[in-house]
Amino acid sequence: MSSMIRKIGFLGAMAMFLLMSFGVAWAASQSERAIELGKKYKGTTLTLLYEGIQAGAIKTYAPNWEKVTGMKIKVVETPFEELVQKAITEHQAGTGAFDIMLTGYQWVPDYVAAGMLEPIDKYIDKHMTKEDLEDITPGHRISMMYYDGKTWGMPADGDLFILYYRKDLFDDPQNKQAFLDQYGHELAPPKTWDEYNQIGQFFTDRYKGQIYGAAGQRGPGQAFFYFAQVYQGWGGQWFDPDSMKPLINGELGVKALEQLKKELAFGPPGMEKWGAVELWSAFLEGKVGMLYSFPPIGRFSEAAGGEDIYPTWLPMTKIKGKVDYALLPGPSAHLATPWIWGISSNSKHKDAAFAFEMWFTSPEVSIQVCTQPNSLIDPHRFSHYESEHYQNLWPNAKNYLAVLREANKYATMDIKVLGGTEYQDAVDRAVTAVMGGADIQKALDEAAQKMEDITNRFGRENVKKSYAAYLQLQEDLKRVTR
Amino acid sequence: MTIQTDAPTRKRVKRWRQRNLGFFMVLPAALVLLAVGIFPLIYSIGISFLRWEAKIPGRPFVWFENYASILSNMEFWHSLKITAILVGIAVSIEFCIGLWLAVLVLNSGHAKRIFMPIFMLPVMMVPVVVGFTWRMLWDPLYGPINQILGWLVGHQVTISWLTNASTALPAILVTEVWQWTPFMFLVLLAGLSAVNPELQEAAAIDGASEWKTFWAVTLPVIRPVVLVAILFRVIDVIKIFDIVYVTTGGGPGYATQPVTYYLYRTGARFFRMGYTAAGSWVLLILVACLVAYLVHRVGED
Numbered sequence: 001m002s003s004m005i006r007k008i009g010f011l012g013a014m015a016m017f018l019l020m021s022f023g024v025a026w027a028a029s030q031s032e033r034a035i036e037l038g039k040k041y042k043g044t045t046l047t048l049l050y051e052g053i054q055a056g057a058i059k060t061y062a063p064n065w066e067k068v069t070g071m072k073i074k075v076v077e078t079p080f081e082e083l084v085q086k087a088i089t090e091h092q093a094g095t096g097a098f099d100i101m102l103t104g105y106q107w108v109p110d111y112v113a114a115g116m117l118e119p120i121d122k123y124i125d126k127h128m129t130k131e132d133l134e135d136i137t138p139g140h141r142i143s144m145m146y147y148d149g150k151t152w153g154m155p156a157d158g159d160l161f162i163l164y165y166r167k168d169l170f171d172d173p174q175n176k177q178a179f180l181d182q183y184g185h186e187l188a189p190p191k192t193w194d195e196y197n198q199i200g201q202f203f204t205d206r207y208k209g210q211i212y213g214a215a216g217q218r219g220p221g222q223a224f225f226y227f228a229q230v231y232q233g234w235g236g237q238w239f240d241p242d243s244m245k246p247l248i249n250g251e252l253g254v255k256a257l258e259q260l261k262k263e264l265a266f267g268p269p270g271m272e273k274w275g276a277v278e279l280w281s282a283f284l285e286g287k288v289g290m291l292y293s294f295p296p297i298g299r300f301s302e303a304a305g306g307e308d309i310y311p312t313w314l315p316m317t318k319i320k321g322k323v324d325y326a327l328l329p330g331p332s333a334h335l336a337t338p339w340i341w342g343i344s345s346n347s348k349h350k351d352a353a354f355a356f357e358m359w360f361t362s363p364e365v366s367i368q369v370c371t372q373p374n375s376l377i378d379p380h381r382f383s384h385y386e387s388e389h390y391q392n393l394w395p396n397a398k399n400y401l402a403v404l405r406e407a408n409k410y411a412t413m414d415i416k417v418l419g420g421t422e423y424q425d426a427v428d429r430a431v432t433a434v435m436g437g438a439d440i441q442k443a444l445d446e447a448a449q450k451m452e453d454i455t456n457r458f459g460r461e462n463v464k465k466s467y468a469a470y471l472q473l474q475e476d477l478k479r480v481t482r
Numbered sequence: 483m484t485i486q487t488d489a490p491t492r493k494r495v496k497r498w499r500q501r502n503l504g505f506f507m508v509l510p511a512a513l514v515l516l517a518v519g520i521f522p523l524i525y526s527i528g529i530s531f532l533r534w535e536a537k538i539p540g541r542p543f544v545w546f547e548n549y550a551s552i553l554s555n556m557e558f559w560h561s562l563k564i565t566a567i568l569v570g571i572a573v574s575i576e577f578c579i580g581l582w583l584a585v586l587v588l589n590s591g592h593a594k595r596i597f598m599p600i601f602m603l604p605v606m607m608v609p610v611v612v613g614f615t616w617r618m619l620w621d622p623l624y625g626p627i628n629q630i631l632g633w634l635v636g637h638q639v640t641i642s643w644l645t646n647a648s649t650a651l652p653a654i655l656v657t658e659v660w661q662w663t664p665f666m667f668l669v670l671l672a673g674l675s676a677v678n679p680e681l682q683e684a685a686a687i688d689g690a691s692e693w694k695t696f697w698a699v700t701l702p703v704i705r706p707v708v709l710v711a712i713l714f715r716v717i718d719v720i721k722i723f724d725i726v727y728v729t730t731g732g733g734p735g736y737a738t739q740p741v742t743y744y745l746y747r748t749g750a751r752f753f754r755m756g757y758t759a760a761g762s763w764v765l766l767i768l769v770a771c772l773v774a775y776l777v778h779r780v781g782e783d
Contacts, residue, residue, distance in 0.1 A: 084751070085750050085751060088536050088753050089750075091536075092536055092753070110537050113537045113538070113539075114536045114537050114753075115539075209638075218645075220731045220732075220733050221731075268623065269622040269623055269640030269642060270621065270622035270623050270640065270642050270645070272642050272645035272646075272734070273642065273644060273645045418537070419537070421751075421752070422752055425747075425751070425752075429733065429735050429736060430735065432645070432733045432734040432735055433647070433733070433734050433735025433736070433737065434735075435645060435734055436645050436646050436647040436650065436733065436734025436735060436737060437646055437647045437648060437734070438647060438734070438735055438737075443735060446735075450557075457535075457538075458537070458538060459538075
């Protein structure tokens with residue numbers, strides 16, 4: 001009897017111990033759980049395919065992971081334009097060279113079709129909590145993680161377009177009066193694209209080329225995002241969901257390209273070829289009155305976190321304390337290629353890769369990454385927007401975060417559809433052609449024809465199904481955020 | 483016990499060795515060449531009959547579908563037209579300037595020794611570096627070309643050379659001509675140096691003017707050299723890639739996209755392997771026809 005009691009007591013104690021362990025484990029933070037998981041793969045080397053200009057953050061934080069888990073992290077850097085190429089080439093060759101691939105969320109359908117990505121639902125179910133996921137803002141979570149009913153990667157970035165403007169110029173009493181006299185309304189952040197054009201032209205004229213009213217990126221590979229910002233902001237869609245006929249060459253597409261073309265008139269010379277570096281450099285040197293672009297420019301313009309680790313590839317900011325933020329006309333905010341971390345289907349270390357992904361994208365680590373002075377990673381979690389550290393990073397940081405958070409509600413997505421990388425290229429080429437002097441309607445008709453050819457190649461029904469999934473994501477996004 | 487071979491056998495072995503030793507020495511290199519040179523060619527023929535795309539499952543055999551598809555693609559023909567323009571204009575200008583410089587330098591004595599290395603510098607540069615250098619020179623705000631034009635016209639010039647459809651192709655042409663004219667110069671100078679001066683003296687005695695002598699005597703003599711130089715340059719310009727990649731990326735739109743860049747995009751960007759292989763073969767056949775014609779002309783001479 002006593003042995004029976006002892007046995008029951010022992011089993012009870014074991015059960016209590018297991019329950020407590022389980023409770024402790026579950027109560028631990030995402031990063032702590034990821035570390036526990038990572039320790040199981042001590043000695044494993046993970047290889048990451050990463051955009052070179054983004055690699056600073058991973059190189060800074062990977063040693064912390066290596067120290068606590070005993071794993072090794074190797075980063076293969078490549079330029080943005082060659083990320084897809086490199087990923088597909090290695091997959092085609094079946095080398096298994098990469099365990100984790102930095103992936104633009106709109107590339108997911110193409111990567112899935114090529115069999116390159118491992119769905120991560122089973123890992124999420126096993127290792128993550130509902131709270132972990134709900135910390136990611138819906139705009140990012142819905143747009144970036146899912147496609148065709150599965151989860152393909154954890155968001156590691158949050159590129160939403162908002163307006164960055166020089167409040168010193170906007171608040172200048174003489175500028176205000178002159179603008180009021182000229183246009184009959186107050187000088188304030190634009191609520192429509194017509195107002196945007198008026199303000200742009202006003203500053204360019206007023207400062208006689210010393211400061212240009214507004215600027216943007218029109219270089220190859222970047223022009224698409226600017227078209228998408230305006231076109232989708234006006235409610236433009238890429239295809240007719242029934243026939244899958246492209247819609248970009250309709251009235252809205254023409255109007256959107258006319259808008260982009262108008263911006264050249266008051267923008268700096270050579271803007272047609274600008275990428276982010278040229279645009280940001282001009283803004284940081286105080287030569288541009290307002291712009292819409294990727295969020296890191298908000299931090300860079302304040303040299304947030306210290307000038308000693310400021311990006312070496314940008315001029316030191318001359319506009320510290322002079323920048324404010326607003327939603328773009330619409331309001332709408334294009335979600336321009338924020339990154340997810342995709343796990344390669346050829347990886348031999350998928351579990352270890354997920355552990356590292358879970359750690360790096362955790363609230364605890366990602367807040368450090370996205371507030372690092374030279375980081376290109378933007379806020380994409382509620383805990384980021386609410387972080388006291390981030391809100392106090394510079395005097396106006398609270399407003400920056402508030403506007404970005406608000407922009408989530410109006411997020412529009414890249415063409416996250418089967419063949420998306422090619423559709424995007426067709427539109428991008430049309431925009432650069434128009435910026436180079438081509439006729440708008442003709443360029444858009446050509447792009448629409450190319451989109452038709454792409455659809456025919458991939459199979460109309462296949463693309464239609466994929467596009468339906470994309471539209472569903474857009475609907476989910478609207479339902480949850482607004 | 484020892485085995486003795488008779489003298490005739492030894493001789494036969496020796497003769498066989500003499501005849502075939504060279505063959506066996508060359509065999510490994512020949513096999514490597516076959517593996518890296520011929521095999522990919524044959525393999526690419528095979529691929530050109532498959533619908534092989536990274537983003538579409540399966541690799542079905544589709545006969546000549548890829549060839550039909552590329553021959554009916556307007557972007558392919560547009561790219562071919564851009565290549566033809568580049569070849570026609572660049573090679574013509576390079577030939578004219580190269581010949582002019584060669585004639586100038588031919589009898590310049592010591593000056594020749596000074597100018598030769600200077601002229602050769604652009605040829606020695608890597609095309610990507612040339613592309614980056616000229617991209618900076620063409621820059622609308624900070625580039626020296628607009629600066630100089632500004633001094634000439636008396637106000638700021640901000641022409642966006644590389645992003646305007648009407649100026650981007652001429653900008654590439656200038657870059658290409660700058661880099662490769664010295665090659666034309668060098669080959670033509672070698673040809674001119676080899677002309678027997680007695681021929682020119684004889685023409686002069688007969689009362690021919692300098693221009694007439696050059697046109698009727700010198701040029702026909704160096705004709706084979708001219709054709710070889712043109713042949714080399716034509717093949718080279720057809721393969722133009724690096725400068726376009728760095729300066730315009732084929733844009734704005736498709737305004738400066740040569741056929742090599744088009745095939746790069748379909749193959750390396752969009753992973754349409756079968757289609758790109760077919761395109762490469764179509765291009766190879768066109769180039770082979772052109773080269774065969776030029777080689778035939780050289781042979782005639």
